[in-house]
Amino acid sequence: MSKGITSRAEDYSQWYNDLVIKADLAEYSAVRGCMVIKPYGYAIWERMQAILDKRFKETGHSNAYFPLFIPKSFFSKEASHVEGFATECAVVTHYRLKNDGHGQIVVDEEAKLEEELIVRPTSETIIWNTYKGWIESYRDLPILVNQWANVVRWEMRTRLFLRTAEFLWQEGHTAHATAEEAIAETEQMLEVYADFAENTLAVPVVRGRKTENERFAGALETYCIEALMQDGKALQAGTSHFLGQNFAKAFDVKFTSKEGKQEYVWASSWGVSTRLMGALIMAHSDDQGLVLPPKLAPIQVVIVPIYRTEEEKANVDGFVDKLQAELKGKGISIKYDDRDTQRPGFKFAEWELKGVPVRVAVGARDMQNGTVELARRDTQRKETVAQEGLAGRIEGLLEEIQQNIYQKALGFRSAHTTEVHSYEEFKDVLENKGGFVSCHWDGTVETEKRVKEETKATIRCIPLDSVEEEGTCIFTGKPSKRKVLFAKAY
RNA sequence: CGGGGUGUAGCGUAGCCCGGUAUCGCGCCACAUUUGGGAUGUGGAGGUCGUAGGUUCGAAUCCUGCCACCCCGACCA
Numbered sequence: 184m185s186k187g188i189t190s191r192a193e194d195y196s197q198w199y200n201d202l203v204i205k206a207d208l209a210e211y212s213a214v215r216g217c218m219v220i221k222p223y224g225y226a227i228w229e230r231m232q233a234i235l236d237k238r239f240k241e242t243g244h245s246n247a248y249f250p251l252f253i254p255k256s257f258f259s260k261e262a263s264h265v266e267g268f269a270t271e272c273a274v275v276t277h278y279r280l281k282n283d284g285h286g287q288i289v290v291d292e293e294a295k296l297e298e299e300l301i302v303r304p305t306s307e308t309i310i311w312n313t314y315k316g317w318i319e320s321y322r323d324l325p326i327l328v329n330q331w332a333n334v335v336r337w338e339m340r341t342r343l344f345l346r347t348a349e350f351l352w353q354e355g356h357t358a359h360a361t362a363e364e365a366i367a368e369t370e371q372m373l374e375v376y377a378d379f380a381e382n383t384l385a386v387p388v389v390r391g392r393k394t395e396n397e398r399f400a401g402a403l404e405t406y407c408i409e410a411l412m413q414d415g416k417a418l419q420a421g422t423s424h425f426l427g428q429n430f431a432k433a434f435d436v437k438f439t440s441k442e443g444k445q446e447y448v449w450a451s452s453w454g455v456s457t458r459l460m461g462a463l464i465m466a467h468s469d470d471q472g473l474v475l476p477p478k479l480a481p482i483q484v485v486i487v488p489i490y491r492t493e494e495e496k497a498n499v500d501g502f503v504d505k506l507q508a509e510l511k512g513k514g515i516s517i518k519y520d521d522r523d524t525q526r527p528g529f530k531f532a533e534w535e536l537k538g539v540p541v542r543v544a545v546g547a548r549d550m551q552n553g554t555v556e557l558a559r560r561d562t563q564r565k566e567t568v569a570q571e572g573l574a575g576r577i578e579g580l581l582e583e584i585q586q587n588i589y590q591k592a593l594g595f596r597s598a599h600t601t602e603v604h605s606y607e608e609f610k611d612v613l614e615n616k617g618g619f620v621s622c623h624w625d626g627t628v629e630t631e632k633r634v635k636e637e638t639k640a641t642i643r644c645i646p647l648d649s650v651e652e653e654g655t656c657i658f659t660g661k662p663s664k665r666k667v668l669f670a671k672a673y
Numbered sequence: 674c675g676g677g678g679u680g681u682a683g684c685g686u687a688g689c690c691c692g693g694u695a696u697c698g699c700g701c702c703a704c705a706u707u708u709g710g711g712a713u714g715u716g717g718a719g720g721u722c723g724u725a726g727g728u729u730c731g732a733a734u735c736c737u738g739c740c741a742c743c744c745c746g747a748c749c750a
Contacts (some may be wrong), residue, residue: 196744215742270748305750339674339748346749399750407750419750456749473722489709528710535710556709672750 191343195414196342202464203343206473206536209460211638216341216348222517223537224460226349226481231459232331232646234383234478235353239373244327251333252300257308261433263600268304271337273348275300302335307401307426307452310356311434318358318448320439325368326358329472344461345418345673352456358448360438362427365449366404369425372453373406376421384459385476385589386410387596387618388420389668391644396628402452403427409643409668412465415617417670420462425452431653461673462611466592473538474560476588477581481520482578484510485539487530489546496521498550502570506543509574515581540584541577561587606657609669613640619670623663625656633656640669 194556203209208224211217220228250277257266279294308492310328317323331353341347355372359365373390381427388408398405398496402424410420412589431437431447440446467474472495477483486503490496501517512515518539520530527544534542542565544556555573558565561584568576599618603609624630635641654663 211742267749334750336749338750340744340746350750352750422750454750456750487709491708522707526708526710526712528708528712530711531709532711544709548709 189519200343202468202472206538209343210462211343214348216338216345218341220351220457222454223481227456227463227475227479228460228477230385230481231379232353235375235379235455236329238379239329239353239355242371242375244326244329244357245336246328246331247328248332249306249313252358253303253306255299255301255308256309257312260308261401261429263435264307264401264429268336272304273302273335273337275302285590292518303332304334304336305336305454306332306334306354306450307356307430308434311436311450312432314356314358314448315434315436318436318438321360321441324358324360324438324448324473327355327368328357329353329355340559342461342673344457344464346458350457352454354452354454357451358431358436359451360440360446360449365427365451366425369404369406369423369451369453372451373408373421373423376423376453376455377408379455380410380459380462381589383478384463384466384475385592386420386462387477387484387583387589387593389644389646390648391646391668393422393644393668394628394631394642396631397642399424399452401426401429406647407644409619409620409670410462410466411599411670412462412673413468413595414465415599415671417619417672418462418465419643419672420456420459421453421455424451426450426452430622445475467588468538471532471563472536474588475538475540477540477585478536480540481516482534482537482539483516483581484543485518485520485530485534486540486543486545487527487534488521489527489544490517491547495547495550498547499545502545502550506570506573510577513574513578515574515578531558541580543573543577544624559584561591599666609657610638612637613669615673617671618670619643621666622657622667623654623665624667624669625659625661625663627659630656630658634669638671640671643668643672 206223207221208227209220212219276296276299277290277294278296279291280288281291283289307441309355314326317326333349333351335349338346338348348468357365357368359368377388377390380386388410390408391406391409393405399422404425406423407419408421410418412418428447428449428547430450436448437445438448463479464473486506488496488499488503489498507517507519520534538560540560542558542560544558549555553570554567555570556565557568559580600621601612601616601618602621603612604622609620609622620640631642645665649665651665654666655661656663
């Protein structure tokens with residue numbers, strides 16, 4: 184890494200880019216704004232998928248798949264929804280190409296679609312159009328469906344993982360008989376995300392609600408989890424929306440209640456994306472590269488043999504075979520890096536760059552002494568330990584690393600969450616310290632917008648654990664009932 | 674879409690002002706010596722200098738158009 188984690192904010196962007204590319208996670212593609220997720224990066228995403236998907240199933244959801252293309256007319260049915268996405272949609276207008284006679288392939292103007300198709304930026308509309316056919320009675324409810332998919336948002340400026348024109352995500356879309364049930368679902372899924380972020384990604388998050396200004400287009404309430412990155416900027420890591428009856432009304436989805444009345448269905452939608460990869464990278468990495476929490480790492484333990492002769496290698500192999508079997512028995516994933524094309528020092532550096540939590544180095548000297556060199560990625564410390572009982576020791580170490588990474592991130596967030604009581608103080612903290620700024624706000628969109636214009640900071644959320652108290656808005660001096668969390672954000 | 678910048682080998686670059694077919698590093702290939710923190714030596718491969726045109730005996734270099742990408746803003750998970 185050329186730039187340190189503590190370098191100036193302007194350098195952080197470069198540092199982040201370098202890291203993503205050097206750690207072999209992703210790269211820019213030939214298509215502007217789109218990225219190629221490389222095998223190692225994708226393996227991490229697959230771990231995220233597996234763990235989240237399991238939680239979705241445990242909470243009663245099923246996976247399904249809906250079309251990539253959405254007829255424009257569907258899109259226009261929910262007014263605030265279309266308004267929210269209109270400026271960033273990729274649109275399919277034709278379905279055929281032809282040779283122009285000069286060796287050039289051109290769009291065949293005769294093959295113009297009668298109705299343009301929108302490449303989904305999110306699937307609410309196509310899904311609610313579908314749900315209309317699925318729902319007649321209260322007996323058909325709830326519908327608890329999730330989709331793993333790609334979506335396209337034609338962003339003007341992109342960054343690897345954090346904002347790309349196409350990204351991978353999951354979107355849950357649920358239908359319920361009552362508002363209470365839909366809200367409970369919305370809150371439950373927010374907690375699933377928060378738990379995943381904290382216990383798997385080891386990224387502490389603030390659970391909160393969005394202000395009207397930041398709310399999802401078409402939602403009555405948007406819940407979110409907000410994480411803090413090491414450069415002091417916030418990152419929205421997941422959202423869960425209570426959609427009320429907006430989409431049910433737009434797509435005329437009614438059901439007959441127990442009482443025999445026709446009622447509109449209540450809805451929620453929730454999603455997390457490959458942006459979580461960005462959160463993971465920016466929350467934990469150091470100047471040596473990635474730091475992956477053990478629960479997420481595709482490779483939890485890397486074993487590097489050190490040898491001169493074939494005989495020494497064979498000796499080490501024998502030991503590694505047994506260790507691998509033991510670790511696999513404990514469900515620990517291992518990579519035995521016995522490539523003879525690279526030297527040990529190179530391998531050490533490479534696996535550190537890729538964030539593998541634990542490294543075992545073993546050579547002829549160790550084989551004589553009955554030891555190995557055990558190194559942990561998070562603290563960079565290494566020690567020589569006995570081969571006896573090594574698997575158990577590694578198992579404990581992985582757990583310790585998981586905890587340590589989380590505690591470190593939590594400590595950083597605590598140190599970078601500042602309560603302020605005046606606008607001067609507010610600006611000073613944003614300018615010189617960064618991080619979350621907790622303060623009173625008068626609750627108006629105008630104030631929020633003016634603060635954003637002047638400082639670039641936005642209200643990340645109204646924390647769910649915020650208490651009701653008397654206060655005055657730091658900007659207007661008007662009365663306020665509770666504090667909100669401001670920050671500059673990605 | 675506004676403001677700024679850059680295009681030379683897979684990557685990073687020198688050369689451009691002052692025209693003579695391209696420098697250096699990393700990486701890659703071969704061989705040897707190496708292997709407990711990113712090895713060393715020797716040899717080698719790899720280039721329509723973004724693109725189209727112009728000026729010139731001759732263009733990476735000067736002129737004109739175009740294209741692409743990056744950074745900063747507006748937009749946004």
